[in-house]
Amino acid sequence: MVLSETAASIKNMEIRGAGRIARAAVDALADYARNLDASDPDTFKQEMQKAADLLTGTRPTAVSLPNAVRSVMRALDSFDSVEAARDAVLLRAAEFVEHSEHAIERIAEIGARHISDGDVLLTHCNSEAALGCILEAHRQGKEIEVYATEVRPRGQGLITIRTLNDAGIRTNYIVDSAVRYFINDVDLVFVGADAIAVNGAVVNKIGTAQIAHAANEARTNVIVAAETYKFAPRTILGELIEIEERDPAEVLPREVAEKLPFVRVRNPAFDVTPAEYVDLIVTEQGAIPPGLAFTVIRDYLGWRIEELR
Ligand code: RUB
Incomplete structure (x- = not known):
């Protein structure tokens, strides 16, 4: 290409x-x-x-x-x-x-250690890092069941359920708004990340923050699977991660929107889950609490504040 x-x-x-x-x-x-x-x-x-x-x-x-x-x-x-x-x-x-x-x-191996036989997991969007952990646990013979969300508006949940189905993993496909309804049936939330800030906040598919909030309320652990190159060095300087807002037509067809002049469709693709709702971040270097994000950026990725200015 x-x-x-x-x-x-x-x-x-x-x-x-x-x-x-x-x-x-x-x-x-x-x-x-x-x-x-x-x-x-x-x-x-x-x-x-x-x-x-x-x-x-x-x-x-x-x-x-x-x-x-x-x-x-x-x-x-x-x-x-x-x-x-x-x-x-x-x-x-x-x-x-x-x-x-x-x-x-490596993330799959490390992440699978945190999944126990009999666990019910919930995942959101389609993350190869998070799915890698789930598939590895299944490969090791652990009996698991998964709740996978639909992921409006682009429907990435469909890719996820196909993968889980192909692996022979018992899967429940739910609309995004049903997460809180089912959260008490879930032992562990497993998601990926698009970016991780120095303070351990996790940027991932829109809806992740709501899921983490429901999980926190239900005392269900949230694990994020992310390669170290998803840690955002410029957040050391206090820079915020830009949240992509995509075409409104992904949410509402243009011909419908045109007839509703007072309605503005908003379509952020990602949101920010605060570090206090994240229990563990599994990287290829090991699993860390979100509070150690700075250590990954400084010691493993080797970024220094002087270089970033
Ligand atoms: C994808 C998404 C995924 C992360 C991690 O959003 O939010 O959870 O990118 O995925 P989009 P991976 O579909 O808008 O790209 O673990 O595969 O890198």
Whole structure:
């Protein structure tokens, strides 16, 4: 897929989910670098930066996207030939994709430890990291049952229930607003993340915060499965994570909306779950309480405040 096609597919959500978006962007950058004809390293870098900007501009919330793109672009810091710069980009991109796939496997192993035989789980949206934990627990022979939400307006719950069904996991498919009705039947909420702030707040699909609130009220634990590249370094400076607001037509068909001039449809794609409603964040480096998010950003990702200014 050429660069502009990947960017369009991320924007229109043919490619979706924070981890998949990151890997697709990195693959697109590598492909662009492979075919880029530039006279000198500076021109090569400038053209790569334009490609990087096009990709990072597609969806604003999933911090995995700029983190992944930046990790590839860092390979271009200093080079005296276009070929060396190209090789460095290709190597870094391959490393990122390998790291990302490995992270999903590690998260599944670590997350599955927190799922007990007989547990009833609830998941929201379609997260490969969260589903990885659920599938791994099932693979280990634990008897589990899942509640999966529909996920208005884009219906990602359908992807989730197909995966769970294919694995032979007993699944209940519910509308988003039925979560509180069923929460007392649930032992554990398992969701993914698009971004995690320095204070441990979790940004994920719209509705996650309501689910976590209901879980907190019912004393049901909430576990978030997230690769470390979903932690948002710029939140150290107090920057907020931008919440994407998508086309109103996803919620109400345009022809209906046109006849309702006093109605404004709002369509935020994500919300923020405060750290106090999150019990554990499972990363490929281990499971941490949300209060240790700063440690991941500083010690594992290696970001320092001076670099971010
Ligand atoms: C997807 C979503 C997922 C996270 C984590 O939203 O909110 O829970 O991205 O997914 P959208 P993963 O469908 O709008 O992209 O674990 O696969 O990275």
